[in-house]
Amino acid sequence: MESAEQALQYHRQRDPTLHHPDTTVPMRSTDSLMMVEAFTPAISWPARGRDSRPDDPDVYDFRMSDWFVGGATCPKDLAILVDSTSFHPKNSQTGCNHDKSILDTLSTNDYVNVYRFAESVEETVQCFKDSLVQASPENVRSLKNSLYSIQSDSTANVSAAMATGFEILYKYNRTLERGLSAIKLLCWLLLILRLRLIEAL
Known part of the structure; x- marks a missing residue:
């Protein structure tokens, strides 16, 4: 096994800043598995443009970034069933608002499709047939x-x-190995259907 001294020699050969560090360049340090500290050039945080002043407020909120939100949520597979018998002029807008609100909660880690049903069941977007599509902004807009x-x-x-609904979720449970998320969204599917039936009354 490589010793720490050998690892340090290796890093010194590859990284001349360990011999002649430039004090004008900000540096960051990282520790390797061999417990050897390496220094590499870094940037200031927050990164500032040429026009920015030192006293400008930093309004970046990392809590809204995908890497932060994604750590607290799990990917979802969602099949939305829309009861078209409830889509008469009186409450069609309410139904659309329900579905749009659900779609707005999705991220690019999620997969979704919307089905309308009456006597038969079909996708509301024909090119998304027999599939769940990634909830990208373009797909959600469609x-x-x-x-x-x-x-x-x-x-x-x-x-x-x-x-x-169950068939499409089962299909993606088998192919994408997203079983936990799909099982959770069977409850969503039942809840959405229940909302539609309440609207129709």
Whole structure:
């Protein structure tokens, strides 16, 4: 096994700043597995542009960044079932707002699709057929826009809708190994369907 002295010699050969450090350049240090400290050039934090002044406030909030939020959430697989029998003029806007609010909570780590059901079940965006798509801003925008094209129907086949929802979640549970998230979202699927049935009453 390589000794610490050998590791230090190796770093000295590769990193001339260990011999002749430039005191005008800010440095950062990292520790290797061999417990050898290495110094590399760093940047000031927060990074400032040429036009910025030293007393300008730093308004960057790391709590809104993906790497911070992603550490506290798990990826979700979501199948939204829209009961088109509840899409009559009186409450179609309410239904769209419910679905849009749910879509707004998703990030690029999530996969989603929206299905409308009446006598049959079909995707609201035809090119997303038989799949869950990544919840990228473009895909979410397409799904939101598709909600306004849903036409009202007179009868709803709830059994077919539930079967479609479970089948797509089972498919992604098997292929993407996202079992925990998919299991959690079976409850979402039932909750969304329940909201639709309440609206229809």
